[in-house]
Amino acid sequence: MPSDHHHHHHPSTLAIHGDDPFATSIDIAPPLHVSTTFRYSNNPDELLSSPPTSGGQSFVYSRVAEPNTTRLEAVLSAVTKGHALTYASGLAAFHAMMVYLRPSVVAIGHGDRAGYHGCHGVLELLKKLYGLRVVDLEDEKAWDEAGLGAGDVVHIETPINPYGEALNIKAYAERAHKRGAYLTVDSTFGPPTLQDPLELGADCVMHSGTKYLGGHSDMLCGVVVVPHSRKEWFEGMWTERMFLGSVLGSLEGWLGLRSMRTLDLRVKMQSRNAEALVAWLDEMANGKSSDGASEDSAAFVTASVVHRIQHASLQKDDFEWLKVQMPNGFGPVFALWMKDEDLARKLPSKLKLFHHATSLGGVESLVEWRKISDPSIDPRVLRFSIGVENWEDLRDDLLQGFKALLGKDNTN
Structure with missing residues (x-):
């Protein structure tokens, strides 16, 4: 069971000290345990007296529990102010959440609010197994027709993949709870320190920990967090995870525990960098710049290739609730819509500081022509995941990339 140790401290402190009760060796850095099996007690009287329990240190077999993930879950629980469970991937976490809740109907986004296509794939598998009904998040008439009610699920992702725009968690919680349904939130794009869905009414929160919780593009991980008031959910999901x-x-x-130590530093800097880039792009592309009208000006070049920018920081009409929901930054992911598909396909190859790759959340900046990973996405869309580089260097790289698209001199 997650410890209440240091529960009153700031998240940045909890990320360092949330697992202190498990630090039983003299190592300052947590040791890496790789054993899959653990020796039983030498005392015959103790063999049946202390079976493995959720979050306990009575280790028997690593599918049940093991030291590295137990410490990671202690830190995650402290930082998220709930009961946290880890899984093999973000989709494994989403699947486990759906298996435990057993909804008859799930409302989930479609179109521009569809979010990560992998979650829709999991729901398709569940439809094969037991006839789950899936309805549009924004179509309450469809909710009525499907009978969405007690025990069913309203699932949102916020900010939304791949656009980086935010949805109002509190508003969706009210809509779900009015029907007796649960609100589940995929908070991958709004990790701890940026967003606290439980505080805003979510019943269950998931993350692809591969992204910001891991933060170094070197681990797959999923996380589910339930509030302290739903301890039975935590225990039930812990048991089901074994099977x-x-x-x-x-x-x-072990990698996740290493990563959590710097979560607050990384995510806030990545978010600041993204907001600075988005503000610059918005100024250049939308005629807000005093840069001049020459064909070599940043404003002219940017406006010639960029059609639209999407990011939560541009949702000015939503700031009343958005600044409450995300008080420390609006997230490190944004989308650029280029003027046409050809420009979107070519820009990644013109950039020097952005790796062209899928995924996101690492300390390095990435760009992805999103059509490669999700064929349903408009082919003009590029997803940017901003890292911890100097934002002005990233800005300059974008500008030289735009110039290269137009056949202008490319600064090496």
């Missing part, structure tokens, strides 16, 4: 088999590996548990 789903979707446990986090020992190395990933």
Whole structure:
């Protein structure tokens, strides 16, 4: 069970000290445990007296529990102010959440609010198994027709993949709870320190920990967090995880613990960088710049290739609730819509500081022509995941990339 140790401290402190009760060796850095099996007690009288329990240190077999992930879950629980469980991937976490809640109907976004296509894939598998009904998040008439009610699920992702725009968690919680349904939130793009869905009414929160919780593009991980008031959910999901088999590996548990130490620093800097880039792009592309009208000006070049920018920081009409929901930054991911598909396909190859790759959340900046990973996305869309580089260097790289698209001199 997650400890209340240091519960009153700031998240940045909890990320360092949330697992202190488990630091039983003299090592300052947590040791890496790789064993899959653990020796029973030498005392015959103790063999049946202390079976493995959720979050306990009575380790028997690593599919049940092991030291690295136990420490990681202690830190995650402290930082998220709930009961946290880890899984082999973000989709494994979403699957486990759906298996435990057993909804008859799930409302989830479609179109521009569809979010991560992988979650829709999991729901398709569940539809095969037991006839789950899936309805549009924004179509309450469809909710009525499907009978969405007690025990069913309203699922939102916020900020939304791949656009980086935010949805009002509190408003969706009210809509779900009015029907007796649960609100589940995929908070991958709004990690701890940026967003606290439980505080805003979510019943269950998930993360692809591969992204910001891991933060170094070197581990797969999923996380589910339930509020302290739903301890039975935590215990039930812990038990079910043993039989789903979707446990986090020992190395990933250790890497995750390493990563959590710097979560607050990384995520806030990444978010600041993204907001600075978005503000500059918005100024250049939308005629707000005093840069001049020459064909070599940043404003002319940017406006020639960029059609639209999407990011939560541009949702000015929503700031009344958005600044409450995300008080420390609006997230490190944004989308650029280029003027046409050809420009979107070519820009990644013109950039020098952005790796062209899928995924997001690492300390390095990435760009992805999103059509490669999700064919349903408009082919003009590029997803940017901003890292911890100097934002002005990233800005200059974008500008030289735009110029290269137009056949202008490319600064090396």
